[in-house]
Amino acid sequence: xxxxxxxxxxxxxxxxxxxxxxxxxxxxxxxxxxxxxxxxxxxxxxxxxxxxxxxxxxxxxxxxxxxxxxxxxxxxxxxxxxxxxxxxxxxxxxxxxxxxxxxxxxxxxxxxxxxxxxxxxxxxxxxxxxxxxxxxxxxxxxxxxxxxxxxxxxxxxxxxxxxxxxxxxxxxxxxxxxxxxxxxxxxxxxxxxxxxxxxxxxxxxxxxxxxxxxxxxxxxxxxxxxxx
Amino acid sequence: xxxxxxxxxxxxxxxxxxxxxxxxxxxxxxxxxxxxxxxxxxxxxxxxxxxxxxxxxxxxxxxxxxxxxxxxxxxxxxxxxxxxxxxxxxxxxxxxxxxxxxxxxxxxxxxxxxxxxxxxxxxxxxxxxxxxxxxxxxxxxxxxxxxxxxxxxxxxxxxxxxxxxxxxxxxxxxxxxxxxxxxxxxxxxxxxxxxxxxxxxxxxxxxxxxxxxxxxxxxxxxxxxxxx
DNA sequence: GTTGCGCCTTGACTTAAGTCAAACTTCAGT
DNA sequence: ACTGAAGTTTGACTTAAGTCAAGGCGCAAC
Numbered sequence: 001x002x003x004x005x006x007x008x009x010x011x012x013x014x015x016x017x018x019x020x021x022x023x024x025x026x027x028x029x030x031x032x033x034x035x036x037x038x039x040x041x042x043x044x045x046x047x048x049x050x051x052x053x054x055x056x057x058x059x060x061x062x063x064x065x066x067x068x069x070x071x072x073x074x075x076x077x078x079x080x081x082x083x084x085x086x087x088x089x090x091x092x093x094x095x096x097x098x099x100x101x102x103x104x105x106x107x108x109x110x111x112x113x114x115x116x117x118x119x120x121x122x123x124x125x126x127x128x129x130x131x132x133x134x135x136x137x138x139x140x141x142x143x144x145x146x147x148x149x150x151x152x153x154x155x156x157x158x159x160x161x162x163x164x165x166x167x168x169x170x171x172x173x174x175x176x177x178x179x180x181x182x183x184x185x186x187x188x189x190x191x192x193x194x195x196x197x198x199x200x201x202x203x204x205x206x207x208x209x210x211x212x213x214x215x216x217x218x219x220x221x222x223x224x225x226x227x228x
Numbered sequence: 229x230x231x232x233x234x235x236x237x238x239x240x241x242x243x244x245x246x247x248x249x250x251x252x253x254x255x256x257x258x259x260x261x262x263x264x265x266x267x268x269x270x271x272x273x274x275x276x277x278x279x280x281x282x283x284x285x286x287x288x289x290x291x292x293x294x295x296x297x298x299x300x301x302x303x304x305x306x307x308x309x310x311x312x313x314x315x316x317x318x319x320x321x322x323x324x325x326x327x328x329x330x331x332x333x334x335x336x337x338x339x340x341x342x343x344x345x346x347x348x349x350x351x352x353x354x355x356x357x358x359x360x361x362x363x364x365x366x367x368x369x370x371x372x373x374x375x376x377x378x379x380x381x382x383x384x385x386x387x388x389x390x391x392x393x394x395x396x397x398x399x400x401x402x403x404x405x406x407x408x409x410x411x412x413x414x415x416x417x418x419x420x421x422x423x424x425x426x427x428x429x430x431x432x433x434x435x436x437x438x439x440x441x442x443x444x445x446x447x448x449x450x451x452x453x454x455x456x
Numbered sequence: 457g458t459t460g461c462g463c464c465t466t467g468a469c470t471t472a473a474g475t476c477a478a479a480c481t482t483c484a485g486t
Numbered sequence: 487a488c489t490g491a492a493g494t495t496t497g498a499c500t501t502a503a504g505t506c507a508a509g510g511c512g513c514a515a516c
Contacts, residue, residue, distance in 0.1 A: 122350030
C-alpha cells in the first residue's frame with residue numbers, strides 16, 4: 001500500500017483534504033522496529049513523533065532502583081511521542097517495541113509547519129492530547145487515591161469493556177507488565193489475583209481471567225468495598 | 229482595563245493579530261469567584277475554560293474516603309479546564325478558588341470556532357497541553373516511583389528553583405495543601421519535614437523553609453540516597 | 457527428552473506510610 | 487481580647503505493599 005493511502009486511513013488524519021494527505025505522505029518516513037528495540041529514551045531530544053502501523057509499543061519510566069511504571073501500551077493505529085514535539089523539548093519517558101513494530105515517523109519541524117497551515121489537523125492533535133491528559137489524570141487518581149486491589153479491579157473492568165463487556169478477558173500483556181501498568185510489582189499482583197479468586201470475584205486460568213461478580217468488582221474499583 | 233488589552237497581555241494569546249484579540253474579547257466573559265467557590269466539579273459537562281486574572285486555583289480529585297490529590301495550584305495568568313474542551317466531554321477533576329479569584333471564561337463552542345480559523349492559536353494551545361502532559365508525567369513518576377521524602381525534596385528544590393535558586397522558600401500553600409500536592413497526608417509530611425531538619429538538610433520556621441544542604445537534598449530527590 | 461531460562465507463585469519478613477487520638481498553635485471573626 | 491475553627495505536631499498503633507528467597511511451571515532450543 002502506498003504512503004498516501006495508509007495516511008488517509010489513519011484516524012488521526014480524518015477530515016483532511018486529499019492534498020493534505022499527500023503532503024503528510026511527503027514528510028512521513030516508514031521505519032521498522034524489532035522486538036525490544038528502543039524508539040527513544042527519556043531525555044532524548046524530541047525530533048518527531050510516531051504512528052504505529054502494527055505491533056505494540058510500551059511507554060514507560062524506570063526508577064533509579066529498577067522499578068518500572070508503564071504509562072501506556074499502545075497498538076495500531078495510535079500515535080506516540082506527539083506531546084514532546086509541541087513543547088519542543090525532550091521526551092519525558094521512554095518507548096520500546098514489545099514485538100515487531102512498523103511505524104510512520106513524522107519529523108517535528110515539518111509537521112508543525114503543516115499544522116500551521118491546517119487547523120483541522122491542529123484540532124485533531126488537540127483532541128489527541130486532551131485524551132492523553134485525561135488518561136494520565138486517571139492514572140494519577142489510581143496511583144494516589146486507590147489501593148492495588150481497586151486499581152486491578154478497574155483494569156479488569158476496563159479490559160472487559162473493551163471487549164463488549166464480555167466477562168472473559170484474554171490478557172494481552174504478561175503479568176509482569178500488568179504489574180508495571182498498575183504501579184505495583186508482580187508478587188503483589190499475583191497475591192491479589194489469588195485473593196480475588198478466593199472471593200469468587202474472578203476465575204484465573206493462565207492468560208485468561210473470567211469476571212464472576214461484576215457488581216462486587218465495580219464496587220471494589222470505586223473504593224466502596226474492600227477485599228476481606 | 230478593557231477586555232481587548234487584558235487579552236493582548238496574556239501569554240497564551242501572544243502572536244495573534246490585533247483583530248484576533250478583539251474577537252477573543254468578544255467571546256470572553258469576566259467572572260468573579262470568591263474563596264472556596266467551585267468553578268467546576270469532576271464529571272461536570274465541559275462548557276468552556278478559564279484564565280486566571282489574579283488569585284489562586286486548586287485542581288484536585290477526592291477519593292471516596294476523603295483523601296485529596298491536588299494536581300495543580302495555579303495562579304495568574306494560567307488557563308485551566310482547557311483540555312476538557314477539546315476532548316468534548318466532561319471535566320476529569322474539580323477546581324475551586326483558594327482566594328478571591330477573577331477569571332476570564334471562554335465558552336467551548338465559540339473558542340473552538342476561533343481555533344478553526346487561527347493556527348497560531350491552535351499551536352499555543354498545543355504547547356499548553358503538552359506542558360500539562362509533561363507535568364502530569366512527572367507527577368505519575370513521583371507517585372509511583374518515589375517515596376514521600378524524595379517527592380518532598382523534589383518539591384522543595386522546585387520551589388527554590390522558581391525563586392532563582394535562593395535557599396529560602398516562602399511556602400505559598402498550607403502544609404495541608406502541600407501534603408495534597410505530594411500525594412500524602414499532613415501527619416506524614418510533618419514527620420518527614422522534622423526528619424529532614426534533624427539531618428540538617430533544611431531548617432523550618434512557620435511558613436519559611438531554608439535549604440541547608442542542596443546536594444544531599446538533590447540526591448534524595450533522585451533516589452540516590454535516603455533519609456536515615 | 458532434557459536443559460535452561462523467563463515467568464509466575466508462595467512464604468516469611470520488613471518497612472513506609474496511613475489511622476486514630478490528643479494536644480498545641482495560629483489566625484480570623486466577633 | 488476572646489473564642490472557635492483550622493492548621494500543625496506528636497505518639498502509639500495498624501496495615502498495605504514491598505523485599506528477599508525459594509520453588510514450580512511452561513516453553514523454546516538443542
